Amino acid sequence: MIPKVHKNKVAVAAVFVVYTFILAIRYGQGSDYFAYELIFNQCNSLEAVFSGQIDVHSELLFQLICVLFNPIGFKWFVVLVSIFQMSMLYRFCTKYSDNPLLSFAIAYPTLYSTYFFSTMRQGLTMSIFLGLMYPLLREKKYVPYYLLSAFCIGIHSSSAIYALVPIVRSLKLNELWGLDLLCLVAGTAITLAFLVLVHFETLSGTAKMYLTSDVSIVSLGVRILKLLILYTLMRFSEDRQKVKENETMLKMYATSLIMYELLMWSPIISSRLAVFYEVVGIALLPNLLNVKPLLKKAALALTACLILVMTYKNISAYVWQGEYTCSTMEYPYVTVFNADKIYEYRRNPYERYWFYDFIDNPYGGFDK
Numbered sequence: 001m002i003p004k005v006h007k008n009k010v011a012v013a014a015v016f017v018v019y020t021f022i023l024a025i026r027y028g029q030g031s032d033y034f035a036y037e038l039i040f041n042q043c044n045s046l047e048a049v050f051s052g053q054i055d056v057h058s059e060l061l062f063q064l065i066c067v068l069f070n071p072i073g074f075k076w077f078v079v080l081v082s083i084f085q086m087s088m089l090y091r092f093c094t095k096y097s098d099n100p101l102l103s104f105a106i107a108y109p110t111l112y113s114t115y116f117f118s119t120m121r122q123g124l125t126m127s128i129f130l131g132l133m134y135p136l137l138r139e140k141k142y143v144p145y146y147l148l149s150a151f152c153i154g155i156h157s158s159s160a161i162y163a164l165v166p167i168v169r170s171l172k173l174n175e176l177w178g179l180d181l182l183c184l185v186a187g188t189a190i191t192l193a194f195l196v197l198v199h200f201e202t203l204s205g206t207a208k209m210y211l212t213s214d215v216s217i218v219s220l221g222v223r224i225l226k227l228l229i230l231y232t233l234m235r236f237s238e239d240r241q242k243v244k245e246n247e248t249m250l251k252m253y254a255t256s257l258i259m260y261e262l263l264m265w266s267p268i269i270s271s272r273l274a275v276f277y278e279v280v281g282i283a284l285l286p287n288l289l290n291v292k293p294l295l296k297k298a299a300l301a302l303t304a305c306l307i308l309v310m311t312y313k314n315i316s317a318y319v320w321q322g323e324y325t326c327s328t329m330e331y332p333y334v335t336v337f338n339a340d341k342i343y344e345y346r347r348n349p350y351e352r353y354w355f356y357d358f359i360d361n362p363y364g365g366f367d368k
Contacts, residue, residue, distance in 0.1 A: 012100045016090045019104065023116055024082040025335040027075075028342035030118025031321035040066045040074045061154025062121055075336050078120075085116050085123055088131025092283065096134070099286035106282045106303065109310035110275065118318065122272070125152040125159035126279050134280070137165060137248065161259075161276045168255050168277075169248050176254035177231065180261070184224075187261035218313055219271065220264060222306060226281065227257050229299050233288035236295055246287050249280040323347045 028034065039058050043049055043066035054063060069077045089107065093100040104112075115123035128148060136145040145166070152159040230253060237243050243250075256277035263270035285303060289296050316328045324331070324346040334342040 012090075012094060012104075015101060015104050016086060019112065020083060020086040022333070023086060023112070024079040025337070026078070026117060027334050027336045027339045028346070029334065030114065030318050032118045032120070036120045037074045039063070040070065040077060043067050044070045058121070059154055059157060061151070062156070065155075081120060081124060082116070085127040088127035092130035092134065097283040097286045098289070102286045103282040105307060106285060107279075109307055109314055111279055111282065113311065114314050114318075115275070121156040122158070122275075125156050125162075126276065128152055129159075129162055129276070130279060133162065137169070142166060158272055159276060161273055165248075165252065165277075168251050171251060171255075173247060173251055173254065176251055176258070180227065180254055180257050183258045183261040187264045190262070191265040193265075218309070219267065220260065222310060222313075223257050223260055223274070223278075225302070226306065227253065229302055230281070230284055230288060232295070233285070233291055233299055236291045237288055238292075239290040242287060242290055246284060249284050249287075252277040252280050253284060 026033075035056070039054075039056050039062075042054050042056060043058075043063045046064075046067055048054060049060070049063045049067060066077075069080070072080075089104075089111070090100075093103040093107075097103040111123070111126065115126055117123075129152070133145055133148050133152075136142075136148070146163065149159070149163045152162060230250065234243050234250065256274040259277070260270045260274040263273065285299065289299065291299070312328060315331045318324070319326065319328055319331060326332070326345045330345070332341070332345050334345075
């Protein structure tokens with residue numbers, strides 16, 4: 001007898017292979033691909049790293065990783081990172097999600113298309129958390145957990161937020177739900193205060209960049225709706241043991257909204273921090289679908305709508321941040337085998353900036 005599709009190991013493995021292949025051979029996708037190519041090619045020796053020649057922002061450990069893999073070239077480095085990220089995601093979804101296929105779908109708009117495709121360092125630390133750190137957290141093996149946390153901080157400093165997860169585990173879930181409501185009010189008040197503050201000329205340019213970013217009502221609304229869906233499923237669950245098993249993820253998700261609300265005066269900061277906890281949401285919804293059929297269908301329908309909305313919103317952000325010349329609906333998928341095609345849709349950074357000399361063979365293929 002053929003098992004249900006979402007529990008069919010062959011189907012799950014097939015999606016994993018497709019996701020991995022698409023991720024591994026991408027070229028120039030998102031807003032940060034070329035920035036990471038620049039970092040990689042500048043970090044071509046220990047001397048370059050420790051002599052202060054590297055003038056692009058990245059943590060030391062990531063620079064050393066680039067030195068280690070520099071001989072194979074950036075495109076092969078992307079392949080290896082892609083395989084690692086997807087292996088960690090596959091491990092998490094198959095081990096902690098009741099419906100791995102649904103988890104892969106939920107992961108697509110943000111974790112996969114944004115953090116795996118474009119912002120490599122954050123995506124790498126998130127994958128390490130999902131595949132390695134979360135299992136240690138469940139087993140209360142805190143020494144290796146914090147060692148991996150330190151490793152992640154060496155790749156991207158904002159992943160230091162993972163060091164607080166054991167503390168979040170100790171909090172009461174009902175108190176976090178209440179804090180979510182209070183922080184929405186507090187965050188709104190703080191945001192209004194900062195909107196006034198940005199008009200003072202004494203603020204530095206960097207400060208104004210973080211404070212004058214438009215508050216994203218869509219992002220806040222999507223996050224609140226996701227939490228309401230999860231809260232409703234938790235309250236009406238017919239399997240209380242399943243809710244208890246997922247308490248850590250529920251606490252992390254509730255805390256992510258608290259962080260976003262308090263910091264929503266700067267979408268740049270709030271989204272970068274909150275997403276580190278939000279990633280567990282890819283397993284939460286599949287695990288809380290032990291409810292009445294009508295409620296289950298409603299939750300799945302809303303989730304499908306959210307996936308579509310977030311996919312469109314995130315692609316729009318890539319188009320704007322990556323200086324694409326196409327519309328959101330025309331956003332392309334370009335591979336290393338037709339790399340020069342990317343410049344039909346976005347400006348060529350190699351011809352516009354001084355770092356052209358650091359790039360080897362920018363026009364495709366897998367040779368360095």
